[in-house]
Amino acid sequence: MAKNLLIVESPAKAKTIEGYLGKDFTVKSSYGHIRDLVKSEDAIDINNNFEQKYEVPADKKQVVSELKKLAKEADMVWLASDEDREGEAISWHLFDTLNLKDATTKRIVFHEITKPAILRAIENPRKIDYNLVNAQQARRVLDRLVGFELSPVLWKKVKPSLSAGRVQSVAVRLIVDREREVNKFKSDAAFKIVAIFDKGRNAFKAELAERFAKQDDAEKFLQDCVKAIFEIKSLDTRPTKRSPAAPFTTSTLQQEASRKLGYSVARTMQVAQRLYESGHITYMRTDSVNLSDTAIAAAASEIVSAWGDKYHQSRKYKTKNASAQEAHEAIRPTYFNNHTINGESNEKRLYELIWKRAIASQMSEAQFEKTVAKISISTRKEDLTANGEVMKFDGFLKVYLESNDDEEDNQTADGENAILPPLTKGQLLDLQEMTATERFSRPPARYTEASLVKKLEELGIGRPSTYAPTISTIQNRGYVVKEEREGRVRNFRVMTLKNENITKEEKSENTGAERGKLFPTDIGAVVNDFLVQHFQGIVDFNFTASVEKQFDEIAQGLQDWTKMIRTFYDPFHKDVQSTIETADKATGERELGVHPESGKKMSVRIGRYGPFVQVGETATEEGEEKPLYASLRTGQSIETISLEEALELFKLPKVVGEYEGKIMKVAIGRFGPYISHNSAFVSLPKEIDPLDVTEEQAIELIEAKRKKDAERLIKSFPEDETVKVLNGRWGPYIEFGKLNVKIPKDITDPLTLTYEQCKALADAMPKDAKKGRFGKSAPAKAAAPAKKAPAKKKAVAKKK
Numbered sequence: 001m002a003k004n005l006l007i008v009e010s011p012a013k014a015k016t017i018e019g020y021l022g023k024d025f026t027v028k029s030s031y032g033h034i035r036d037l038v039k040s041e042d043a044i045d046i047n048n049n050f051e052q053k054y055e056v057p058a059d060k061k062q063v064v065s066e067l068k069k070l071a072k073e074a075d076m077v078w079l080a081s082d083e084d085r086e087g088e089a090i091s092w093h094l095f096d097t098l099n100l101k102d103a104t105t106k107r108i109v110f111h112e113i114t115k116p117a118i119l120r121a122i123e124n125p126r127k128i129d130y131n132l133v134n135a136q137q138a139r140r141v142l143d144r145l146v147g148f149e150l151s152p153v154l155w156k157k158v159k160p161s162l163s164a165g166r167v168q169s170v171a172v173r174l175i176v177d178r179e180r181e182v183n184k185f186k187s188d189a190a191f192k193i194v195a196i197f198d199k200g201r202n203a204f205k206a207e208l209a210e211r212f213a214k215q216d217d218a219e220k221f222l223q224d225c226v227k228a229i230f231e232i233k234s235l236d237t238r239p240t241k242r243s244p245a246a247p248f249t250t251s252t253l254q255q256e257a258s259r260k261l262g263y264s265v266a267r268t269m270q271v272a273q274r275l276y277e278s279g280h281i282t283y284m285r286t287d288s289v290n291l292s293d294t295a296i297a298a299a300a301s302e303i304v305s306a307w308g309d310k311y312h313q314s315r316k317y318k319t320k321n322a323s324a325q326e327a328h329e330a331i332r333p334t335y336f337n338n339h340t341i342n343g344e345s346n347e348k349r350l351y352e353l354i355w356k357r358a359i360a361s362q363m364s365e366a367q368f369e370k371t372v373a374k375i376s377i378s379t380r381k382e383d384l385t386a387n388g389e390v391m392k393f394d395g396f397l398k399v400y401l402e403s404n405d406d407e408e409d410n411q412t413a414d415g416e417n418a419i420l421p422p423l424t425k426g427q428l429l430d431l432q433e434m435t436a437t438e439r440f441s442r443p444p445a446r447y448t449e450a451s452l453v454k455k456l457e458e459l460g461i462g463r464p465s466t467y468a469p470t471i472s473t474i475q476n477r478g479y480v481v482k483e484e485r486e487g488r489v490r491n492f493r494v495m496t497l498k499n500e501n502i503t504k505e506e507k508s509e510n511t512g513a514e515r516g517k518l519f520p521t522d523i524g525a526v527v528n529d530f531l532v533q534h535f536q537g538i539v540d541f542n543f544t545a546s547v548e549k550q551f552d553e554i555a556q557g558l559q560d561w562t563k564m565i566r567t568f569y570d571p572f573h574k575d576v577q578s579t580i581e582t583a584d585k586a587t588g589e590r591e592l593g594v595h596p597e598s599g600k601k602m603s604v605r606i607g608r609y610g611p612f613v614q615v616g617e618t619a620t621e622e623g624e625e626k627p628l629y630a631s632l633r634t635g636q637s638i639e640t641i642s643l644e645e646a647l648e649l650f651k652l653p654k655v656v657g658e659y660e661g662k663i664m665k666v667a668i669g670r671f672g673p674y675i676s677h678n679s680a681f682v683s684l685p686k687e688i689d690p691l692d693v694t695e696e697q698a699i700e701l702i703e704a705k706r707k708k709d710a711e712r713l714i715k716s717f718p719e720d721e722t723v724k725v726l727n728g729r730w731g732p733y734i735e736f737g738k739l740n741v742k743i744p745k746d747i748t749d750p751l752t753l754t755y756e757q758c759k760a761l762a763d764a765m766p767k768d769a770k771k772g773r774f775g776k777s778a779p780a781k782a783a784a785p786a787k788k789a790p791a792k793k794k795a796v797a798k799k800k
Helices: 011-018 058-073 085-097 115-123 130-157 166-184 215-224 250-261 265-277 293-307 345-360 449-459 467-476 522-534 541-555 561-582 643-649 695-712 755-763
Strands: 004-008 025-029 051-055 076-079 105-107 189-199 202-208 230-242 366-377 383-393 428-440 480-485 488-498 501-511 514-520 590-594 601-607 610-615 628-631 654-659 662-669 672-677 680-683 713-716 723-728 731-736 739-742
Touching (some): 004 058, 011 025, 011 265, 025 058, 051 130, 076 085, 130 522, 130 561, 166 449, 166 541, 189 383, 189 488, 215 428, 215 501, 250 265, 250 345, 250 449, 265 467, 449 467, 449 514, 467 480, 514 522, 522 601, 541 561, 590 643, 628 662, 723 755, 731 755
Parallel strands (some): 004 025, 076 105
Antiparallel strands (some): 189 202, 230 366, 230 428, 366 383, 428 488, 480 514, 488 501, 590 601, 601 610, 610 628, 672 680, 723 731, 731 739
């Protein structure tokens, strides 16, 4: 048995490190956290300094058992979990659960998985930092208290099965607020003037700085230019420089990977995790832009080798965020001479992005010559402006150009020219044409995942480890959706002056189309409004940011974590009790008007199965006429649906024809629009409006569904029509009533299965198994306590 046991978080990391250490080391993985707070309400003892009760989950018991055995046999145990607060807490959990001793336990950290870094860490061990542990515990306890106390309030006052979280609720509020800004925005139109001048074989553009709100004023400007003389009034040519961006932090990596690669925040972190564990990049959870002296020297060597001295310019970046925790290095490649790596496509693409950003940060500035030409108009007091820019030296742009979130419309660059032709002051110009184009102001942009991360970081909310799970959580809870939405056609006017004649025409453009944007759902908006009304502190941006600062102070040993939690919890708990007793139920109800035929009130609100429109009042006595209901369609919202749109919903269900002697009916259900026929249901594709479905389309969709089902069916049984052998996403399986049953590997041909075999396999499934992939049980609730109650644990004070 090896003398040393080194424990890391992931098996991939363990495999990489094992290759760097000799036979005296055994490297094992804890597979992340090995224990967590119990699921029951007594997980945190409010009256006893917020002591926590932990348990080892069932899926980690074998891991813990193996680690305990190896730890007993080893002379020294090395805890090598990640270097942030979460990693420190994992080391503490390992220390406590494995019953380790101070004398035979060492804590090591490293921000890159290379042999020199690992050996250096082993030469410089330390003890567990209980300030970092307490900071993580404070976050964990606070978030558990908020979730456990707020969720039941939402169940009673909004809708069952809802939940709330501290950082997630703030993120939802940002998205809801932005959506309302967009919905309230009134677009202003103005005419933009752009002139094109002839200059030999070259033509260049110039633009009027001001815009005209009225068409008559724009037309008057064009008319004044019919006989005008255009002259170069002034020329200003000056050198300019552009500097590279700092190396990546977690936040900037997530933003740039979204812009350049189209990766979601969660995907970026998953891929970056694999790159780190394989030894390709430094630790990917950091808010530092600093590079070590060793890294700066390695980058310099690679730049000079690849492009020469003139492309190198050494820089040291400083983190602007004063509360930056884990102030280590920025995200960079471990070896700058590796321009790419072997691996999956998404790993190669993200690695190359990280390499380019890091190497560019140590390269020379790009140098340009910018020219601004002012052009006078003999018949007007205004000047036209032409801009041109010529690159004199590419510098860092040889490798990398940073993207941004601005979605400028395609007209904003009309006055820009990559290069202007030779011009002289006093030179007269020939006008080729001049246009006055109607342009519209745009509402604030909806958030993407990347821009939401940027906003959270700006507000000081969350930390590198929380951005990805926060954004995933608000989508998984159904408070926010990320989707594409079609734009609408908008007409705009264009007037053109050419050959001393002015022509007018009306053109159209598609506007408002969205790709990969975050939209609040109706339930997300209702929950947000409820929290804003009754729990202002939870969704207050400044309060949430101040909580993050307090966590930082705990991590630095400047504040006691239990006092910080107590200060928050006592008033919060009173708000919870008061809200349960006094708050009205929240439905987001909004009156739309009256039904034009019946005269009954029409309203829209959230119900158990989602948003719906109601015609008439809810019946309170037997015999009263019941109201009519209709579910909202995809893309509709209780905040924006109009009376006219609501009336359209009551045109469904509608009969679209007959097929095989049975009627075909179009309706909208809980999961969207569908066609019902002979007790079968066929979902409508997104591109087909349920109100426009024809008889022919309905028949085609029914036949297509039958064909798909037939291809899926391998075998059915006359003994029981609810038992089938089907082709699934992961291969053949048995559908036995409400159970999905896995077929054993020794049955190579599913066609040979008999009804008795299927029944036996189904009977062997757990009795409480619910329908799902291969009959797996639903996640267990709180595990029944063992014979011996789990010991209470708390984040202990720093040992002396």
